[in-house]
Each structure stands twice: as C-alpha cells, then as structure tokens.
Amino acid sequence: MLRLGGLNSISLIQIRRLSSFPLLFPSLPTPPSFSSSFSSSMAAAAALPPPPLAKKVKHEMEMFGDVRSDDYYWLRDDSRSDPDVLSHLKKENDYTDLVMAGVKSFEDELYTEIRGRIQEDDISAPTRKGQYYYYKRTLKGKEYVQYCRRLVTNESSVSVYDIMPMGPEAPAEHVILDENIKAQEYDYYSIGAFKVSPDNNLVAYAEDTKGNEIYTIHVINAENGSAVGKPLVGALTSYLEWAGNDTLVYVTMDAILRPDKVWLHKLSSDQSSDHCLYHEEDEMFSLALYASESKQYLFVSSDSKNTNFIFYLEISKQEAVLMPLTTRVYGIDSSASHRGNHFFIKRRSEEYYNSELVACPVDGVSEVTVLLPHRESVKIQDIQLFNDHIVVCEREGGLPKLTVYDLPTASEAIGRLQGGREISFIDPIYSAELEESQFSSKIVRFSYSSMRMPPSMYDYDMDMHISVLKKTETVLGGFDASNYVTERQWAVASDGTRVPISLLYRKNLARLDGSDPLLLYGYGSYEVCIDPSFVASRLSLVDRGFIYAIAHIRGGGEMGRQWYENGKLLKKRNTFTDFITCAEYLVENKYCSKEKLCINGRSAGGLLIGAVLNMRPDLFKAAVAGVPFVDVVTTMLDPSIPLTTSEWEEWGDPRQREYYFYMKSYSPVDNVKSQNYPKILVTAGLNDPRVMYSEPAKFVAKMREMKTDDNVLLFKCELGAGHFSKSGRFEKLKEAAFTYAFILKALDMIPPVSSL
Template sequence: MASSSDKKPPVAKKVKHEMKMFDDVRVDNYYWLRDDSRSDPDMLHYLNQENAYTDYIMSGTKNLEDQIYAEIRGRIKEADISAPLRKGPYYYYERTLEGKEYKQHCRRLVQNAGSVPSVLDVMPTGPEAPPEHVILDENEKAKNHVYYSIGAFKVSPNHKLVAYAEDTKGNEIYTIHVMDAETRSPVGEPLVGVTDYFEWVGDEALVYITMDEILRPYKVWFHKLGTNQSADSCLYHEKDDMFSLDLEASESKKYLFVGSESKTTRSIFYLDISKPENGLMVLTPRSEGIDTSVSHRGNHFFIKRRSDETYNSELLACPLDDVNAITTLIPHRDSVKIQDVILFSDHLVVYEREKGLPRVTFYSLPAIDEPLQSLQGGQAVEFVDPVYSVDPAESQFSSSILRFYYSSLRTPPSTYDYDMNTGVSVLKKIETVLGGFDASNYVTKREWAIAQDGTQVPISIVYRKDLVKLDGSDPMLLYGYGSYEVCVDPSFKSSRLSLLDRGFTFAIAHIRGGGEMGRKWYENGKYLQKKNTFTDFIDCAEYLIEKKYCTKDKLCINGGSAGGLLIGAVLNMRPDLFKAAVTRVPFVDVVTTMLDPTIPLTTAEWEEWGDPRKEEYYFYMKSYSPVDNVKAQKYPAILVTTGLNDPRVLYSEPAKFVAKLRELKTDDNVLLFKCEMGAGHFSKSGRFEKLQEDAFIYTFILKILNMVPALA
C-alpha cells in the first residue's frame, strides 16, 4: 500500500480578492469557491479532488471503518416501533423495518375509545387487536431521491386527513402534501416552496409559512383545501429582515400562535381557529428586548416572558378578553430558568433549569372557570443519573398523563408516562441496544472546570469503568457547541459505544454561549464576549488533562455548525493542545458571511454575533473568525465535513478554511475535507447513512491516535 505521502493533497487555485472596511484590508484568495448555483466546474472539480484525496488517505483503514459501521448498526433493533401516543380514537406511532433507511407513520384504533387514558394503557397488537394502518411509508417516497426528509407530519382534527412537509434536497425548502389518511390518495395540489411550519385550521384548511430569497420565514398564509396555492390569502408579512416567523398550535387546539422573533425580541399573534375569518390578532406587541411565548387553557392565555430584568423568564396569565389583566403565576428567579411550559386541562408542567441540569415541575390548576393565582406547591419529577437530558412530548391535553423523553450518557432514550394525579410513572419504551450493552458498565459524572475569569464551567463525562484508568493514558473525545442559548444536555448515542468500548472517555464542555446555566450564561458568550466560548473550551480541556482524564497527545475534539466555529477558533488559538479535531459543517468565515445580507440567515444572526458593519464588532469578530486567523503554525490532524446543499452554513466556508490551512500550516499532519454532494446541513437523510458518517469520523480519530488494529 502506498503511504499517504505518495499522493499530494489538492491545492486550490488562488485568485486575489480584497475586501476593505474601516481602513482594514482582508485578502481572501479562495473567495471564488463560493458559487450560489453550486454548478461552477472549477469549484466542483476542487471539491471532488478533496473527496478523492480523503478517500485515498482513509483507504488503508476501510476495514476498520466497515467494522465500526457493523458494530454501530449491529446495536440497532432495526425492526421496531416508537411508544404509541393516544390521540382521539387512535394510537399513533412510527415503525422502522429491518434494512430500511426510513420510517413508516402508523396508527391503530383504540378498542375502547371512550375510556379515560391511563399510564397503564397498552396498545393491543395480537390477532384480536384492530389492524395496523400504515398512513405513510417514507421508504416508498424516498425511492427516487438521494436525500429525503419529512419535517412535519400532522393529522387533521377529525383524523381523516394527513399533511406532511417533504424535503428532497437537504436545502430545507419543503413541499406540503395533504392526503386521505385511510386511502393515502392526495387531496388537492401540494403547497410548494414552503417551510415545515404549518398547522390545521379545522379539517378543511391549513395555515403555513413561506420564506424570502434569503430563506427567512416571513409570510403566513391561509390555505383552503381544494383551492390553488396562488389563491391563498396572506395573513401577515414580516418586513423587518431581523425578524423571522414561526407557528404552533395551542395544546387546547383552539388557537394558533404566530411568533415574530429576532434573537432578543419575540411578539405573538393569535388566530382563533373557530373564527379564522377574523385573521391574526396581536396578543403580545413587539417591544425591544421582550421575548414572549404563549399557551392557552380555558379562559386564559399563559405567557412566558423574558426581559432584561426577568432574564430567566417569568410565567404570567391573562384573561382572553383582557390581555392587560396580568397575573404572575411563577415569578422570575435568578437561579432557575423557565425553559418550556406545557399545559393540560387540569395541570401546568414547567421544564426548568438549575445548576446546569433540567428539571420537570408540575402544578395542579384550579377549575377552568375559577380565577388563577400565583402557583404554589409544585411537584418535581425525580431522575436518577447525575447528568441527564429530559425533553417534553406533546401534551395529552384532556388527560393527567405527562409524557416525557429521558436519556443520559449511559441510559438509552426512554419514553415515560407520568400520572400527575397519582404520581405513578411507567416506562413505556426504552431504546433497545443490542450486542450485550449493560448500562452498569459505564460511569457518568459531572466535573467543574475553572475558567480564566473564575467562572465554573460544567463538564459532563462518561467512560467504561473497566477500561479507563484515569492516569492520563486514556484517549478522550471532547465535544462543545456554545451558541444560540442551545442546551447540550448529556444524552445517549449508541454509536458512541464504539469509542467507549475502546477505552475512550467522552466529555461535553457546557461552555458559555449555550443555555445550560441560564440566560446570563448565553449572554456572557455572545457579541463582544464571544471569546468566552472559546477560552472556556480551552480551560475545560486543560482541566481534563490536569485531572488525568487524558493528555494532549490523546485529546480529540469535535463540534459542528456553530460548534464548528468553536473548533476552528480553538485550533487557531491553541493548536498545541489537541491531537485531532473534527469540525462538521463549520461556520468559520464569520466576518465575510455576516457582511453579506444575501446569504441565508445572515440578517437574523446580527443579534447573535454582532453586526460587522459597525467598527467595534468588525474588529472583534475578525479577531476570532477561523478563516481570518489561520496562520503559519503547526496544527493537529483535522477532518472537516460539509454538505453541498447546506442552506445554513454554505459549503464554501469550510472549503475556504481547508484551502487556507493547506496553504499556511507548517506541519505534515493529516488534513481531510469531505463534502457530501447530495446532502445539506444535517448530513445524509437515511438512518443507516448517518451511521456511516459516525463510523468514518471514529475511524479517522482512531487512525490519528494509532489505534488501528494491525489487520485493519
């Protein structure tokens, strides 16, 4: 086998492109790589060269990659169903089939539809049970497409029709199809060029949202089934390009709520489903720095509101007919952030965060016709792992059953039904992990690193206790994100076992810029404090080395999208600290992208990163932008991935990053670039195709650490 040095890496041509601002000149020799049509022959030739080089360098470890892929796939129970959810006269669930990439959407009649739902309910499946009906088989729909994804699947209130949003390119531009749930025959013509935000208005109409030329959701439409899309009426047009629209139905299914939001401000319109002819009405008017979201029950709207003063949010209520008659149900608390609110006919469930961990608290509500007062005596659901993830499921509004999804770094995804009247909790489904998996073999824990400014930064950790020695000799994969107030809670990923079972420790650095520790945690990692995100990650890495979880020569890092920005930034800042880095669909050309309002999502992002048209932000962003800070120094081994059709981070950003690294870096360490030519931001669409990406990344890491078996 030829050595990797026998084939030279691709060299992108250099075409000088100067960009001047504030008497500052930036030279981008690889600006030409951006082609909005994605059809430029020179650009495609370069990407194909990079893919061929990556294939060549990794060809010697193909056996190991195949082995890891077989391991990962072998843990999956390929033929399975999700925990059925009772809605009206049916149980709804999803089914996966052996060997099939995509799922089926199914339902089965409830035998005693008039009974009161119970946590002890079990969907009958025997020969005497009502037959299963497959409403939609994604495998059939995906046959003629390289990429296939359904963004939303919603049944009409009378359960006779289904609407679903379909993306066949990975560019997140959807087509909404409506069909008869029983016969699967189409109803009317599809709605094209739309988002996956849509809701039913009764059984004969939809409300949906479309995007402008930069993919900003900006118009709300009303569509009556059986009419042409061109005849649809526009309910609202958001003309401010800093704001985007979203749409959701109330748990009671009596109202639709349209949110108009920037990164700091959110206002709400509502549509009374019983009176759609009245159009959208203002519920919470736009006020700079005020962020609201709304639910409904009985005679009241419930409003979660955040402001500069109530930065972790408060929960309010107001009568339907007097939105100014505010009652504070849960006041603002400095140490507890209200993440989400789910309403039931007799209960209120609040998903909160404290000390970096999620919690679920529920309250009993007075009768619908009684006045609402400050809530007291909330009860918390107990969890067993020291670090974990818990997420809300759809409200079963008229029942007392709270469904939630639980997971930890050692606990597979689990669906629970919890009866808020009795306190009885029932595990309805836990993801089967084949291959002899035993959760007791793994240790999960939380550590706290001390950042440069004294801030304590939480780290979630998992390792296999019989393999990891904690003497500095163990390999580690450290993950980070740290943007958009996203909470990266510790959750299970069965493919990760292929690293853990080879003696790796896996850790998540919950750095500032995320939302794990509350709103201030986010605000202290954005704008002119964005570098806290990067220095926190470096401090976490050094802490883990100090505590002998690994050494520099065994430390690998991973992040994607805005987490790819993180990886790119820390590689420039501290390349000596890491052995290998994987950065997926990375946002690395910060200044150039944020100066171009024609790029999808840019205008809305000014409130996340800052507006570089302002001098202070320009120079601050330039000081950390990965492409702008690549320099002549040694870098660790690096793998960069992207998707040609990505609408969120243009493929050209990572392409330019790689080209500039090839030009300037002074080491001989491996640098690979892999571009999926038929995928978008979220890689390939099939469930097994996604596993191939994990297998490839893990093989790369093992190769760099010299952990490839001799026969691989």
C-alpha cells in the first residue's frame, strides 16, 4: 500500500465521470468581479465565531539530543473512539460547514452541473472470457455498479471487430452482483477484487464496509448468487487469484496492515485450515500476488521499495509448494510472467535502473536471455504476454508508449526482440495503459485519454496493425474536445533539471496574460506517474476560465527511474523545490499571477502542499491538502503505524541521525512558522489506514496557533470514510464540488462571496 490518491489520476480508485450543466459564465471573456458581494462578505466574516482551537497538552519527544514539542499529540487515537477527539473533529466539521454555508447553494449547483455531465445509465467496454462477455453497468440515480455478463453467440475466435450483441434478440443480461443492494446497510461500501473462476461458474469478490482497506472475501455462484462456503476475513483486495476451479490464493496482513502471508484455500474447507504458502517476517518487505497471462502460474513476490524476489506456483500440479524464481539480492527488483517454455522477467538494478527484459526456460531459470536491453532514456514499465506477441509499455520523454513485438513459436529459440511496432496516439500529451486481454488472442486492449479527450478503450490487432475504438466515455452537456487546448511546458530547476508541466485550458477563455486563475496539482512520490489524463470534473473550473496544470516533479516516475531516485530519501526536497519552480515558471510566463494561483495535492501530494506552504506561502492564493501526510518524523519513528516499516526506503529511517534531521527540515507539522499563509482547506478520513486523521488534525491545530494572517483555514474530516473519501460515485462528486467551491470562493469568483 502507498500513501497515494487524488482528484487527479493515479491509480487505483477513481471515478472519471462528469456532468454537464449550462456554463455559469458561458460568454464572458473575463472572470466576473464581485466587489460589492465581497464587501458584504467581509461583514459576514466579522460575524462568524472563531475557529475551534484544540486544547494543548504538553508532549515532548527527544532524539539525538533534539527535543520536539507536540502539544497536539493527544489527537492521535488508534481506536478512533475517544470522545474528546471525536468532539474536536465534529467541531471542525461544524465550523467548516458554517464558513461554507454562504455558498452552499452554489456548491449544490456546481454538484448538479458536474453530475449532469454523466451518462448515468451506461456500461463498460465488455471483456470476453470463454463463452461470456463480462462488463459493469451503472444505473440512473444509483451510486454503485452492477457486475453483469451475457452469453457469447458468435463462437468464432475473438477479433478486433468482436462486439457484444445487444437488443431484444441478444442473450439476456445476467446481473451477477449488484453493489447497490449490497451497500444498502452500510455508510461505506467498496468492492475491490472481482475474480471469475476459470470455468465461469463461481465469482470471488472482496468487500470493504468501513474504508479501512481490510477486505472480506466472498465466493458466490455466478448464476444464482448463492454463497459458497464461509467468507475469508482480513484480506488485501488486490491480491486474490483462482488456482483452478475450487481453490483460491489470497494475501492477509499483520497488525500494521503489512501484507505478510499468502494462503491457499480450498472452497470446501474452513479458513482456519488454509495452508500458508509463505510468511514474510522481514518488516521491510510486503507480499504481492498475481497470475500469469497464460493462467498456468501464480507468482508471489516479496517486495521492499528497492528489492524483491519471486516465487511461482504451477497451478495444474496442485502441490501447494512455492518454487523460487529469482533470488533476494539488495537493489534487484523484478516482475515475472509466463509463455510457453519460458518465464519472462522485467528486472531493475542500479546498473540497469530503467529495467531490462529477459527470458529464462521454465526448467532452467538460471539461463537468462536478454530480450530488451537497458536504455538510459527509455524505462520499461510493464509488459503483456500473448501466445504470439508481447506488448511492452515504456516511458520516454515523460510519456507512455506501447510497442508490439512478434514472438517466435514455442519450439523456436527466443532471442533479442526486433522490429517493434509502436501504437500511435493523437494528442501531444496523453495517458495510455494496457488493459486485460485474452492470452490466446491477437488483440490487445488499451485505454487512452488526454486532458481534453475522455477515456476510450481500443482493441489493437497485432497482426493487422489497426486499432478499433470499442468504447468512449460519454460526456454530456455539449462537451466538445476541440474547445480545449493541451500543451507541455518545461520549467528549469536551480540545478538545471527540466521539469515537465502539463496544461489544459479553454481556448476561447484563456487570455494567457497573467490574469487567468490557475490550479496546479502535484504528487511526486513512490515513482507514481501522474499522466495527463481526462477528469471531467475539471471542466467546471476550466469552463470558468481556469488553467489546470500538473507539475511532473521529481519523486514520481514520469521521466524514468532516476527521476524517482532524485526525489526520495535525502533528495526529497527536490520534490518541493521542483513544484515551487513550476509555480514560479507559470507566473513568470503569464499563465497566472500569485493572486490567481491555487495548488492541490493529496496524500503524499498533501505532504508536498504542506511543505511548499511552509517554504513559500507568499506564492499561492489558496491551497487544498487532501488526506495529507504531514507529520513525517513522528510517523516514521513509530513502527506500530501502518506503512512505516515498509517505507523507510522511501522516506528514510529517522532512527538514523542523518535522516532524522533531514526529515525534520521539511516535515510540515515541524515547520509551521509564525508567518502569513494563504487560504487553506485540509481534509481527512477517520478510518484512513494510510494517513491517520490525526496528522492533518495536528497540522491544522498548529497552524491555527501560529499563523499571523486572517485567511480562512478549514478542516473537514469524513467520519465514515477512509483514504479515498466516500464510496458512492455521486458522493465523490460532492467532494469535488465542495473543493471547487472553496477554490472559487478563495478567488472571489462566485456570487455571493462569503466569509473566505
């Protein structure tokens, strides 16, 4: 697990659906002024009660002769049930509601606008598995999805033109699972893994009903929904695989939520009798589980931030014994797959830091053949194997690219890959990712979007070299991609490093003379790539004249492995100075001014926001820090907190003097100063296992104590959610509407301007 997340694009949990409503200011060439409203809002501000102040309880921590005082340490409550803590959080929420009450009607209008861009009744691009098409359906007015399937009527091999039959003559749609029904009795509901058995008769799915990312696995009959056996508790959602039609392999976590054990479960047995395939006792390492595209092998990897080693399990043998594939050597990091008589391994080291691709015989794993050598300017990010092809996802110049290579037959010798065909894309900056495809097919599926082009699914015929569009996300409300401009700029850091910036703006509203409002997003950790993808909710800012920008700062992975290495451990400050450099570049080049510059980051990106607010508060008008990781030293000194031990290789181990003082130099809680700060919104989730709610709570409390300005500082803690906010698709849009309402208020861009 990582401290990640965002309104932007990473990863794992994201709803990229949006709505449409008539633009508030459809024909205005410049943002409107509300000076009269502003005057009345100042009077309203004087009438507001003071913000809640957390009580101070003396607490000192000493390390290396250095004493840190933390008068708000009492806000940490591992049980999340302390009455004083809950009372304080509720007071913060009440104060936030009170301050934002003046624009509640606008916030509601904004939410209606965002939601109105969604085609609420829709289906995902179907995926064919055996005799069925599988897909997800959303229903009008419903928060959650249905998992559905239809029988295949055309038994011919899957082709790029394969289309699921629809209409009255098509096979009936079968709803396997309806999240809307399951979620009725919970405030929070999320399904993670959803795995269909090889014979299509059963489904295993993992559900979280609290937002704490601890999942329960259920197995049901795919046809009638009846339960098969008892649920499996304490699981990690991402790591669940079938090993035949009657066996599951899954991963559980220890007390600090570190994935430490992988289990084999027979459906006819109780969880207490499950066989532990491997127990990782080293607190620096966490387990991962995945299946080969051929579905003949399962791989278990034990990973730290710099090192991993891999075992494999041959499914057909059912011996329940893991065999070693790679060895544990510090600095060597690998991932594996299988095809024919060979394992394919992508591996990285200090020598080949952008990874190389090799193959080894199944019956002789030490005999390695290099298929793609290491290249300084090209990072191998992922691969997808097929019977006759391999698709390699690479990164070059800060952007992904997909390259297809032909493979020799299983009986032919395997050697260096030659003559790859790169799939071409439309926009100058974009996002492209490999999607699940059938191993026996000649079709690879990939997703594509850009900051102005909605997400689309394509099937690419690797023999015919053609792409066919299978599905484009519908954006209602008269959306026209040609009305928007995307571009890439490069800011130059003080050490000469060129930092890419992705930009989106509406071409008939942006003046690019310094008077435009701008929202700058950043992350910069864990080697995560924040690619310039489409998020429809941004239109509610961009259509009001905003420029939306992403700073691809060091600590992320956009520019290759070294980009990450130069923004972690004792080089972490590069992440923050890169962001400041990007902000200064945008001001100097008239994309905005300091008075119109807003910033946003989430989780580890919230650390970024907290750090730059302490370093350069004069540079920004407003800031949003979502579930921010801001108490770095205290957290990383406490191995009882989830993620700490596994992340010493990301941030450093402050039990060592050098790392302690370096972390302290940027940790936001430890660097709040007596100075003016911009307008700030901070959010948290009470059940968050990645960033404890107490970190942002302490940050806000200390900032309220020390800041010298009258700018608003708001704290909103979701009491029934975790790291990724609320679970419903519309509830998530409400969070976006609230955040955007705060930003627009901060810039006096909505009537009436209230008390910000």
